[in-house]
Amino acid sequence: xxxxxxxxxxxxxxxxxxxxxxxxxxxxxxxxxxxxxxxxxxxxxxxxxxxxxxxxxxxxxxxxxxxxxxxxxxxxxxxxxxxxxxxxxxxxxxxxxxxxxxxxxxxxxxxxxxxxxxxxxxxxxxxxxxxxxxxxxxxxxxxxxxxxxxxxxxxxxxxxxxxxxxxxxxxxxxxxxxxxxxxxxxxxxxxxxxxxxxxxxxxxxxxxxxxxxxxxxxxxxxxxxxxxxxxxxxxxxxxxxxxxxxxxxxxxxxxxxxxxxxxxxxxxxxxxxxxxxxxxxxxxxxxxxxxxxxxxxxxxxxxxxxxxxxxxxxxxxxxxxxxxxxxxxxxxxxxxxxxxxxxxxxxxxxxxxxxxxxxxxxxxxxxxxxx
Numbered sequence: 003x004x005x006x007x008x009x010x011x012x013x014x015x016x017x018x019x020x021x022x023x024x025x026x027x028x029x030x031x032x033x034x035x036x037x038x039x040x041x042x043x044x045x046x047x048x049x050x051x052x053x054x055x056x057x058x059x060x061x062x063x064x065x066x067x068x069x070x071x072x073x074x075x076x077x078x079x080x081x082x083x084x085x086x087x088x089x090x091x092x093x094x095x096x097x098x099x100x101x102x103x104x105x106x107x108x109x110x111x112x113x114x115x116x117x118x119x120x121x122x123x124x125x126x127x128x129x130x131x132x133x134x135x136x137x138x139x140x141x142x143x144x145x146x147x148x149x150x151x152x153x154x155x156x157x158x159x160x161x162x163x164x165x166x167x168x169x170x171x172x173x174x175x176x177x178x179x180x181x182x183x184x185x186x187x188x189x190x191x192x193x194x195x196x197x198x199x200x201x202x203x204x205x206x207x208x209x210x211x212x213x214x215x216x217x218x219x220x221x222x223x224x225x226x227x228x229x230x231x232x233x234x235x236x237x238x239x240x241x242x243x244x245x246x247x248x249x250x251x252x253x254x255x256x257x258x259x260x261x262x263x264x265x266x267x268x269x270x271x272x273x274x275x276x277x278x279x280x281x282x283x284x285x286x287x288x289x290x291x292x293x294x295x296x297x298x299x300x301x302x303x304x305x306x307x308x309x310x311x312x313x314x315x316x317x318x319x320x321x322x323x324x325x326x327x328x329x330x331x332x333x334x335x336x337x338x339x340x341x342x343x344x345x346x347x348x349x350x351x352x353x354x355x356x357x358x359x360x361x362x363x364x365x366x367x368x369x370x371x372x373x
């Protein structure tokens with residue numbers, strides 16, 4: 003039951019709220035939207051609004067206070083990062099026939115390969131805790147991205163299923179191998195499973211495979227919390243539970259400048275000062291973003307993001323490092339054949355530029371399949 007202001011009063015009316023015993027309504031919490039809701043055990047109706055008459059008066063008073071506070075609210079997004087993220091669009095999925103060809107190349111002998119499955123590891127403070135979720139529907143004012151990794155949404159050869167459960171007050175998640183007694187012995191918290199199947203777990207490798215990276219799962223108490231880390235030793239007061247292997251990924255933002263027309267590829271989960279005016283007075287706007295591997299996953303190629311500053315800033319994406327005077331800025335690994343769960347991005351180069359030192363630039367077009 004996704005939360006939104008539009009559906010907050012559609013399911014239950016309040017005309018007869020005075021006549022209904024208060025004990026018929028049970029307060030619950032939706033872990034996806036991070037909002038409470040109420041369930042009527044008699045009529046089996048649910049609502050996002052508190053059905054008790056006294057609560058309605060309190061809500062109206064709180065709304066008036068919130069409206070007054072909004073007048074004095076400080077701009078928490080001076081760089082326009084949140085606004086830029088709102089314009090992101092996912093590239094179109096590749097045709098099925100291309101995907102089938104990619105399956106045969108990488109997953110030899112597997113009739114129905116699983117798509118790659120992204121797991122975001124978010125961290126928060128007070129107390130220090132983490133949330134493991136396949137989506138980005140978290141409060142960015144509270145949570146920050148710590149790690150992005152890829153595993154599988156369905157069983158693949160040599161993989162093990164890892165359960166994700168959550169607990170409240172404060173919200174945090176736990177990761178455990180299914181059917182294995184890896185829970186910390188002193189873990190006394192109540193853990194619940196999400197109603198959404200995709201948020202209940204993933205399939206990953208218990209042993210190292212080519213291109214995978216080792217992740218450790220640590221635990222601490224007061225309250226019981228679990229952390230995913232790549233550090234070889236646990237932090238003070240944290241206890242190491244187990245390890246697993248998955249594919250590490252990173253986020254890449256594509257920025258555009260219109261005067262002069264040029265592009266920039268920035269690696270990182272947060273744009274920060276990359277958007278807006280730079281030190282040379284050029285205005286950069288984010289036009290899209292994608293995820294790509296940071297390790298050599300089987301079937302992927304290495305792509306170098308290179309740059310030049312004369313006669314103005316320019317970006318090149320190629321497969322040769324330090325190409326003819328270009329400086330390597332970053333790199334990523336991606337498929338050149340369509341794979342399950344990937345999208346197609348095209349890297350194109352101009353055929354002629356009046357601002358370049360040569361009369362014609364290289365003429366290249368290349369398809370890259372990213373996550």
